[in-house]
Amino acid sequence: MHYSMWTELSLLGYNYSVSPPPLPLTVLVWTPDLADALARASAALARLDARISASSFAPAWDLRARWSGYAAALQLNRIELEEIDIIAAQCGLRLPGRPLPATVLDPFSAWECWGVSLAAPQRHWREDLPFTFDLPEGWAKAPILVRALALLDAWASKDPSLAPWLALPVLLHRMGLTDRPLPCLVAGDPGQRFAQGPRPALLMRLLKQIARASEDSLVRLERLEATALRSAAAIAAQRRPGQLATLGRLALTCPCLAARTLAPQLGLTISGAGKLLERATRLGMMVNISARETWRAYATPDIALALGLVPPARGRPPGTPSPSPALDTVLATFDAEMAEIDARLARIGATTPRILPNH
Numbered sequence: 371m372h373y374s375m376w377t378e379l380s381l382l383g384y385n386y387s388v389s390p391p392p393l394p395l396t397v398l399v400w401t402p403d404l405a406d407a408l409a410r411a412s413a414a415l416a417r418l419d420a421r422i423s424a425s426s427f428a429p430a431w432d433l434r435a436r437w438s439g440y441a442a443a444l445q446l447n448r449i450e451l452e453e454i455d456i457i458a459a460q461c462g463l464r465l466p467g468r469p470l471p472a473t474v475l476d477p478f479s480a481w482e483c484w485g486v487s488l489a490a491p492q493r494h495w496r497e498d499l500p501f502t503f504d505l506p507e508g509w510a511k512a513p514i515l516v517r518a519l520a521l522l523d524a525w526a527s528k529d530p531s532l533a534p535w536l537a538l539p540v541l542l543h544r545m546g547l548t549d550r551p552l553p554c555l556v557a558g559d560p561g562q563r564f565a566q567g568p569r570p571a572l573l574m575r576l577l578k579q580i581a582r583a584s585e586d587s588l589v590r591l592e593r594l595e596a597t598a599l600r601s602a603a604a605i606a607a608q609r610r611p612g613q614l615a616t617l618g619r620l621a622l623t624c625p626c627l628a629a630r631t632l633a634p635q636l637g638l639t640i641s642g643a644g645k646l647l648e649r650a651t652r653l654g655m656m657v658n659i660s661a662r663e664t665w666r667a668y669a670t671p672d673i674a675l676a677l678g679l680v681p682p683a684r685g686r687p688p689g690t691p692s693p694s695p696a697l698d699t700v701l702a703t704f705d706a707e708m709a710e711i712d713a714r715l716a717r718i719g720a721t722t723p724r725i726l727p728n729h
Contacts, residue, residue, distance in 0.1 A: 395516055397507050408513060415548070427594055427598060433623060435590075438676075440481060458626050515542075552587070613638070620635065626667065630643075
């Protein structure tokens with residue numbers, strides 16, 4: 371009876387050993403290595419933010435950044451779903467050879483809410499916080515990026531969901547570090563759930579994650595722009611382009627395609643859609659990523675390279691197509707239809723992606 375009583379009391383918290391709160395990231399002693407990591411992360415973040423603000427392909431990049439950021443958040447929560455699976459599900463495609471996600475939870479349950487928060491008007495960073503946040507020691511003197519990471523650290527220790535990881539891009543924007551939320555800037559460490567590990571090492575890892583995500587996303591933007599420019603040049607060089615231009619615009623928001631998913635969108639038969647995709651592949655607009663003869667799956671070159679689905683080209687990269695009236699006409703059409711792309715992105719963000727059965 372005595373043992374049973376104290377067992378129950380311990381479960382209620384009477385025999386619970388309380389650990390001291392972790393040292394806030396805002397009071398850590400700055401070493402040369404930490405200062406260098408902060409400078410690199412801040413510079414990489416600023417370069418990406420400036421570049422995105424000046425790119426006409428920002429809406430298409432934003433969608434790709436959401437996929438990579440959401441994949442990073444899933445990995446931080448130990449949900450084994452890769453970026454290619456998220457992209458394929460968002461594009462309504464089940465890629466051959468990819469296993470179904472082995473999880474009893476809905477991995478896309480936070481997708482729609484995240485899209486709403488990314489598109490919400492800018493507010494003060496304290497608004498919408500689901501917990502009470504008392505400013506830690508050293509907050510006033512800490513760099514803004516470190517403040518955001520300290521807030522992320524406090525949030526992650528209180529909330530086991532994806533929300534803390536997904537909130538960082540919005541926090542960076544609301545704190546004035548970015549001109550717009552950059553969804554690729556999802557960073558964190560599973561140890562933050564339990565305040566484990568040395569705090570300076572944690573801050574170093576977080577800063578390196580920010581730098582890597584910014585640099586990788588800048589490379590992805592350049593690949594996206596180069597892919598769109600080369601596709602436009604290839605279309606302009608065709609005497610009878612047919613539906614190639616429509617396919618090029620569609621691929622900006624739906625970069626993974628198959629004949630059975632493309633056919634209803636363009637009003638073609640499955641056979642006609644397959645021939646169009648094969649033609650686009652010969653022109654370098656798409657890449658076959660399925661390595662099979664039937665029910666092939668295709669992706670744009672920028673996505674295929676980013677996910678390692680095709681090896682990078684060796685030697686000097688191809689040059690930028692020379693300006694020409696025909697190319698200018700195609701590019702002007704691309705720019706004129708960015709409003710349509712924005713509308714498509716809004717529709718995509720309003721629905722939860724789902725894994726489709728294989729055919």
